[in-house]
Amino acid sequence: MAQRICVVDYGMGNLxxxxxxxxxxxxxTRLAASPEGLKGADAYVLPGVGAFGEAMENLARRGLRxxxxxxxxxxxxxxxxxxxxxxxxxxxxxxxxxxxxxxxVQGHVRKIPVGKTTRLPHIGWNNVEIxxxxxxxxxxxxxxNFYFVHSYRFECDDEYVSATCExxxxxxxxxxxxxxxxxxxxxxxxxxxxxxxxxxFVDYVQNSRH
Amino acid sequence: xxxxxxxxxxxxxxxxxxxSIGFGTYLPIGRAEIxxxxxxxxxxxxxxxxxxxxxxEGRPPxxxxxxxxxxDCFVPxxxxxxxxxxxxxxxxxxxxxxxxxxxxxxxxxxxxxSKASKAFGVQCIVAxxxxxxxxxxxxxxxxxxxxxxxxKDPAEWARxxxxxxxxxxxxxxxxxxxxxxxxxxxLVQEIASAVKIPVIxxxxxxxxxxxxxxxxxxxxxxxxxxxxxxxTEHSTILAxxxxxxxxxxxxxNTAAKYDNVGFDEHGRLLKRGQDDLESIxxxxxxxxxx
Numbered sequence: 001m002a003q004r005i006c007v008v009d010y011g012m013g014n015l016x017x018x019x020x021x022x023x024x025x026x027x028x029t030r031l032a033a034s035p036e037g038l039k040g041a042d043a044y045v046l047p048g049v050g051a052f053g054e055a056m057e058n059l060a061r062r063g064l065r066x067x068x069x070x071x072x073x074x075x076x077x078x079x080x081x082x083x084x085x086x087x088x089x090x091x092x093x094x095x096x097x098x099x100x101x102x103x104x105v106q107g108h109v110r111k112i113p114v115g116k117t118t119r120l121p122h123i124g125w126n127n128v129e130i131x132x133x134x135x136x137x138x139x140x141x142x143x144x145n146f147y148f149v150h151s152y153r154f155e156c157d158d159e160y161v162s163a164t165c166e167x168x169x170x171x172x173x174x175x176x177x178x179x180x181x182x183x184x185x186x187x188x189x190x191x192x193x194x195x196x197x198x199x200x201f202v203d204y205v206q207n208s209r210h
Numbered sequence: 211x212x213x214x215x216x217x218x219x220x221x222x223x224x225x226x227x228x229x230s231i232g233f234g235t236y237l238p239i240g241r242a243e244i245x246x247x248x249x250x251x252x253x254x255x256x257x258x259x260x261x262x263x264x265x266x267e268g269r270p271p272x273x274x275x276x277x278x279x280x281x282d283c284f285v286p287x288x289x290x291x292x293x294x295x296x297x298x299x300x301x302x303x304x305x306x307x308x309x310x311x312x313x314x315x316x317x318x319x320x321x322x323x324s325k326a327s328k329a330f331g332v333q334c335i336v337a338x339x340x341x342x343x344x345x346x347x348x349x350x351x352x353x354x355x356x357x358x359x360x361x362k363d364p365a366e367w368a369r370x371x372x373x374x375x376x377x378x379x380x381x382x383x384x385x386x387x388x389x390x391x392x393x394x395x396x397l398v399q400e401i402a403s404a405v406k407i408p409v410i411x412x413x414x415x416x417x418x419x420x421x422x423x424x425x426x427x428x429x430x431x432x433x434x435x436x437x438x439x440x441x442t443e444h445s446t447i448l449a450x451x452x453x454x455x456x457x458x459x460x461x462x463n464t465a466a467k468y469d470n471v472g473f474d475e476h477g478r479l480l481k482r483g484q485d486d487l488e489s490i491x492x493x494x495x496x497x498x499x500x
Contacts, residue, residue, distance in 0.1 A: 011300075012329075013303070014306070014307070014308045015303075016280060016303075016304055017280065017287075017308060020280060020281055020306060021284060024282070025500065049303070049308070049330060049333070050329060050330050051329070051331055054328075054329065114406070119406050119407055121332055121377050121407070121408075122212065123333060123378060123408055123431075124212050124214075124408075124432070125212070125215065125255055125461045126212045126213065127211070139500075142463065143461065145213060147255075147285070149333040150333060151333070166211055167212055186308075188284065189284060189285055189308060190284070190285075191285055191463055192284075192463065193463075194284065195284060
């Protein structure tokens with residue numbers, strides 16, 4: 001049966017892009033903007049485009065923060081954070097002041113230091129170096145590059161890092177802690193390899209279903 | 211490291227994709243859905259879709275077109291045209307775009323541009339800057355659809371839109387638009403060195419070498435064009451092959467191979483020998499189901 005993937009809608013982000021990609025892979029998707037909407041999904045996707053502080057506020061205002069944490073941490077429902085959605089799982093962020101995150105993965109979000117030849121935001125396709133193939137990168141092939149668009153990076157212990165990229169400084173490209181997955185790049189906008197990453201996540205969800 | 215980007219620009223006028231020449235003459239191409247579906251599968255890095263009559267006609271952004279073109283578009287999509295309010299930005303993103311491009315609003319409502327940048331992030335806001343050589347011989351910035359002169363200095367204006375919160379500048383030369391004379395390299399250089407955000411060069415591409423020049427001479431982070439992609443076979447793939455052979459770090463994601471092939475002076479592929487063609491006659495390429 002098709003996986004039921006719930007895209008968390010906190011009023012920010014390119015939700016439709018994520019839904020389009022998941023539907024292309026044959027998933028059943030729906031948006032959840034309230035705690036009731038979160039119920040009964042096989043997995044969650046936490047997308048996001050925008051500022052950290054406002055995103056956390058919106059999650060709280062819609063009553064999503066507590067219930068989502070319960071589902072992910074206590075009930076261990078798989079989740080994939082994308083871009084800002086990856087940063088939100090950190091303990092805190094320095095974007096426009098200091099903000100507390102969801103705190104699911106130990107780490108902090110800080111501004112990318114600008115090098116001599118680099119510009120911010122870090123926009124475009126960048127190569128990634130994979131350190132943990134299983135399960136997210138099992139299907140990727142060819143030149144491994146993905147579409148990034150961000151100005152802050154996730155700083156955490158290597159143990160959680162599944163891929164990195166270089167932009168004069170190293171940037172965490174994706175993380176994994178058990179059933180919590182997140183990518184700094186946009187798999188839904190990274191053509192075939194992006195879709196392959198999403199397919200791997202969906203397969204993981206299917207295999208871990210009890 | 212970060213790749214340079216190739217971004218086809220699709221110009222929308224009265225719901226049709228058109229070729230634009232000098233911001234004044236328009237030749238119809240066809241439906242937006244078809245054009246986007248094609249280029250999205252042609253190894254491009256992003257797509258820039260702009261509705262050039264939305265602002266002039268006072269229309270809100272065309273979200274129904276955005277939502278139909280974004281369905282099978284798995285590369286980033288930027289939409290411009292008629293965006294004046296935060297609600298407009300939200301509706302365009304909800305319809306499936308990833309970024310919005312603003313032009314007129316930068317002049318009429320800079321506070322809105324700043325607010326949009328705060329709310330949706332700088333990476334979401336592309337400032338479209340059109341430049342034309344002015345009457346006094348100095349280039350100046352044009353507002354809206356390229357017809358209203360503002361007297362503003364391009365570099366100064368580029369810094370202002372950066373301060374407003376734009377995350378990228380889409381730089382177009384009105385003089386070069388549709389002329390096939392190549393980018394205004396001096397202009398690209400000037401803007402790229404004036405700001406710290408990425409600059410996308412557009413306007414005037416007539417041959418593949420122009421893309422190379424925009425990046426290597428102009429210093430652009432990305433190169434864009436419209437007309438060349440519409441009447442040239444394999445145009446996007448050839449453009450990338452050309453960039454690659456010139457030593458530009460660009461993403462290649464195509465089954466097409468361009469090893470051991472050359473280009474003629476017009477940038478067309480050189481014909482391969484008969485033996486070569488016969489050897490690949492029955493090569494089978496398995497389609498992957500992701």
